[in-house]
Amino acid sequence: MAAHGEDRRLAVLRAIVEDYVATREPVGSKALAERHALGVSPATIRNDMAFLEEEGYIAQPHTSAGRVPTDKGYRLFVDRLTTVKPLSVAEKRAIHSLLDGAVDLDDVVDRAVRLLAQLTRQVAMVQYPSLARSTVRHVELVPVGGHRLLVVLITNTGRVEQRIVDVGLDPGEGLLGDLRARLNAATSGRRLTEVATVVSGLPEAFLPDDRPLVRTVLDALEDSLSIEREERIVLAGTANLARSGPDFARSIGPVLEALEEQVVLLKLLSEMAEDLSAVGVRIGRETELDNLAEVAVVASGYGSQGEIVARLGVLGPTRMDYPMTMAAVRAVARYVSRILSAG
Amino acid sequence: MAAHGEDRRLAVLRAIVEDYVATREPVGSKALAERHALGVSPATIRNDMAFLEEEGYIAQPHTSAGRVPTDKGYRLFVDRLTTVKPLSVAEKRAIHSLLDGAVDLDDVVDRAVRLLAQLTRQVAMVQYPSLARSTVRHVELVPVGGHRLLVVLITNTGRVEQRIVDVGLDPGEGLLGDLRARLNAATSGRRLTEVATVVSGLPEAFLPDDRPLVRTVLDALEDSLSIEREERIVLAGTANLARSGPDFARSIGPVLEALEEQVVLLKLLSEMAEDLSAVGVRIGRETELDNLAEVAVVASGYGSQGEIVARLGVLGPTRMDYPMTMAAVRAVARYVSRILSAG
């Protein structure tokens, strides 16, 4: 961008984005001059618009129509033109009152995703706290009905995983207690990703006769760590897609498809939210997913003790209210983090 | 319906439904005479059509257009004109191979819902096995980190519910063992709905000093029984809604809204699937939900030992292939039932 006159050009871009978001229609120079106190005439604005179009920040749907921001235009808007828009007190109160009522982790996730959908009027996504980053709080072995054993894993995020495993014969309470003690000693406080390695030598500590049983239990434990099964995303507000106006109607099929591909969403989210406090934005083709070419994703990480444990965010038409959406995502992420840290 | 000529009129209705489902366009008398060997001329068919319209089984979108089945027409088709359409071997094989690979209850539900969406090319819904109908297999109490206790409830459907509860002080292993034994003796094999009553007298069996602790544990246990939290439905294939053709586009918003109202869906499903082997169908306004006025729901119960434990089904435009859809729903329900009975 040229050095001189740059300020006004940016102001024009900002005005275009804001008006387009508000009206959902291409915006022309005249309307712009009227609605925004830019202090110049429509003709001047037209010159600026020609420049912005040259640079690829805006485009015309067709000759002699108004301008519409491009992905690149939104990007600039988000990066440089957006001012933090604090949430209203009503919104803040909604966050507090809704999330404080949660009884357990599932409930927190469930409430958070609904809240986010409602606040932003878009599709909300919350990833379950990933097992990979969390640590072991406790491992428990419970004999259940004869020679079956319930293996329970509790993490620091409050997540509980369990498996029932058939160990062939009834292990005595002595062996069970021993195994339980050694297991907890070895794993307590460790990252879930480390568990597999720290328990690998464990069977040697037992009598040869008991080792098959120990190995079965360890297999079950490691099975409950297999992260791909548990890296789940919960969605809410998909109906908001249909509210986004008729021009968006043809995009909604592809978007629904993408939303069913949890793996793809997970990948996208993890690329976007690298650290705890930042809110990441991907606009249109930046997602590098054809199905999401017409939408933008706003996401943030959440977690406890400064460590990211999972992500959450929203998805909506590129023509969205970025400042509001980003504020909502950030606020909810922070509040969920706080709850996790407290619990 | 009149006694004479009734057979052919039904045949005409069947032909109209089949053609409309296939072509998605109003079907006229001429096309009908050509595509189906009804043995009569278009003019005769027109008379029959006039009659069917009189009776409310079909309707014209506008004068001098072809006919379209009404909800009532589909109803008659489903009740009297549909012949069981067995699944193809490929479909059967898909069911077996996919569902047999499931590792636990969550996985069964997850796979079943995807499978159903794929087989029917519609929106699939699977309700989690309801806690209300299932029975207690085992209750376990696990001390975890100081004065906290993990209360685990295992049901005959393989579902595991757990709560962590703060009991204030460390209960001795003796008290814990006693409580555990009495709990299991009282509840094992009982319906979850009965649990609250059968444990109500339990605190009296303990020393007055221990009773607060016992009550805390019982509260946690009863909390995990609260069915409304766990009566969940899993969805898949929502993107199929968008594939249902442009005429269906305006319905998809309302339908997505309805799909987010789990409570409403649950109510609908439980009204529809009363016993294990039957497949229930609700067509259009029969659902008594405005949002679902343009769709039909096909559902069935599943469970073990002849008892219904939850429901599953699909949802799609009223213009759907009922025989195929009903066959798929029935097959998947049966297979899931078999898995539950085996595990």
Added chain:
DNA sequence: ACTGGCACTCCGAGGACCGGAGTGCCAGCT
């Protein structure tokens, strides 16, 4: 560097037109 003026473009709404598909009805045939 900005502005007013002006000629030009192009969309989209509105209206006329027309072909086609489909219907209802009737008279005649079996």
Added chain:
DNA sequence: AGCTGGCACTCCGGTCCTCGGAGTGCCAGT
């Protein structure tokens, strides 16, 4: 009776045209 061919009628939906309006680019003037 019940079925059929024939016929007049309706109405949708595509096509074509017109026309007003919004918006643009450019240029000369301040």
